[in-house]
Amino acid sequence: MNPALFDLVVAVARIAVMLAFCLTLVVVFTWVERKGAAYIQDRRGPNRAAIFGIRAWGLFHPMADALKFLFKEDFIPDRAHRLFYQIAPMFALAPVIMTIAVIPFGPDVTLFGRRIALQIADLNVGILYIFAVSGMTVYGVVLAGWSSGSKYPLLGGLRSSAQMLSYEVSMGLSLMGIFMVFQSVRLSQIVAAQGGLLFGVLPKWGVFVQPLGFVLFLVAQYAEANRTPFDLPEGESELVAGYHTEYGSFKFSMFMMAEYFHMVVGAAILSTLFFGGWQFPYLGDTGFLFPGGAGFALPPALVFLLRIGSFVGKVVFFAWLYVWVRWTIPRFRYDQVMRLGWKMMLPLSLANLFATGLILLLPGR
């Protein structure tokens, strides 16, 4: 096969696989959110949509929603800035989709004698690319709020942008310890380094090396995604619906899609940096090897499937954690959010940075 053509096919195939995986999770999680909320609140949740009488626990509701949104009247309010009003949902959705590029979703595979990394692009800047691209989603929120020409979206957009900026600082700082331990910002190397053992017993996952960093990053992720307990931008009780008050039809659903996509990507980043990505505990290239010295061999195909399954399982769990937290914890007040961001998260992440530095300076590290 022509090598250039091979590269092209591989590039497109990897994008197709990862995008299909994430979009499926996005669709499924709009359903999981409502169903989970229902069961947490002792209700049954959506179960009416049916195709040929098959209800399938309401699994067709996301489909029904998409069709309904599509056929709703798509209006631009008279006072809105017509161009920016149209661009804002694109700015919300497109950057989030782009962040999936550097997430490794499986170990290297050999195909036609060539090694292929299961990662859309193995960039050497890795996590910096994610920060750079996801930083652009703030524009979506600000533009939506400002261009709607109405006061509730404006206030919601302002709140949201101030909140996202505040937590972006601690988000970057809380990851610094991970980079110091694994000595790289390239995600494939960070995942590979997490295959080892810590003290000969625990898998060398980010969460065991950087427990405080994990908690700080988790909180910052929730604030960045504007999810409860940080969903004040859309605090219904005072701001109607926040920055997307004036949006309807499919543009509104684009903001929703962006939120769920953010959730899925956030779960993928969390599992990649702190839970070993596709690494399965105690599973080497040839089979299991437990700390005591015991172990057994497995065929390579099974090892590969276990690793892919491990990544998928972690992502689904952390995406579910977002839903779980949302229906368990009440919303913060705005001054509490800002106090937590600047007076707790920032000093704590700096302390974590120094503690990591001191421990790494100890002899024998």
Next chain:
Amino acid sequence: MSGLLASLQFSSPYFPVIVLMAVAVGLSAGFVFLSQWVGPKRYDRTKYSEYECGVDPLTTSTVRISVKFFLVAILFLLFDLETTFLYPWAVLYRSLGLFGFVEMGVFVGILLVGLVYAWKKGALEWQ
């Protein structure tokens, strides 16, 4: 065609990023246009006016904005820039050793004084 194919660097790690960007932008723009094209259009003055709970808009959107938001933006610039300097330092930390620790301690310390100043001045207070 073959000349064009050969000139493109498909193996470059940034090629898939460009493709993904095209997909992402195409998808989002497609959704916006599809939404406009498919739905019905019936103009109504009340429907197309801005939202206010069931009555005519009481005030316009040109509300005065608290100066706090600008303070947050400035503090963000300061600390995000600091983080940018920390990335290469964090990756190289093990080879820098004690020297790197002390150097960054001084750098972060200076910025920390700024944070303490903003804190004491009440820039981080929200009522």
